[in-house]
Amino acid sequence: MSFWTELTLARGGPSSQRDRVSQGNMQRSAEVSTGENGLLAAQDPTDGKDTGEEEQLEQALETLKEMHIQLRGLRTTIPRLVxxxxxxxxxxxxxxxxxxxxxxxxxxxxQEFRRLMTDEGSVKVMEQASKSRTENPNGIRPWKVTEHPDWLTRGLRSI
Incomplete structure (x- = not known):
């Protein structure tokens, strides 16, 4: 059963109650609590996979950000060369x-840009992006620099 299904089922009870949802031999629990804004928030203590996936996505964003910064820097290579x-x-x-x-x-x-582009991690990020676009091509918005003004600043989280 998906996380969102569990969250929907869990919203039916009081905020401190634990609902148990089972599918086959697997049981997972979702704890529902009230967040700062008064809305219900789900916390799934048994699901470390989401945290790992989130960290991978954040690392992928950092890799893409570094690629973008270096690529922007290469735009001025020829003028600086001559x-x-x-x-x-x-x-x-x-x-x-x-x-x-x-x-x-x-x-x-x-050479640094070429190394970054051919790095195993960068190749995996690009392959995952291609796979994701192939599986679900609808609803992909183009990225706009105006939405993330600090995109070219290393070390800052812009997303």
Missing amino acids: APLAKKQPSPEALFREFSESVNTANQEL
């Missing part, structure tokens, strides 16, 4: 030195 060529340099050696530094920086950024 910036030393656009400035007047005191000598050809200085031009070569600055251009070499910008090439090395761009190369490091690209």
Whole structure:
């Protein structure tokens, strides 16, 4: 029996009562309590799977956030790469030195992004997203940066 079915059944009793719901040989209990806003909230102490799944989803969001931040940074790679060529340099050696530094920086950024994109965890996140879209393609809203203004700030939870 699903969590939502158990929650619906549990809402029929007093807020401190435990309802037992069984399916076959498996019994699970759902505790119903009143939350801060006066609405009923369900707590399922026997279901550690939800917590693990939530942690996996949060980690996946952090991975996607890091991918997005790095990808946004790569948008300026070519302008930063050719910036030393656009400035007047005191000598050809200085031009070569600055251009070499910008090439090395761009190369490091690209390698880091490539490493992140081919990382096993990132590949799993993308595969799970594709699988989810295939199984349930309806109701997927496009992501809007205006809904999450701190999306490009590392370490902050924006969702």
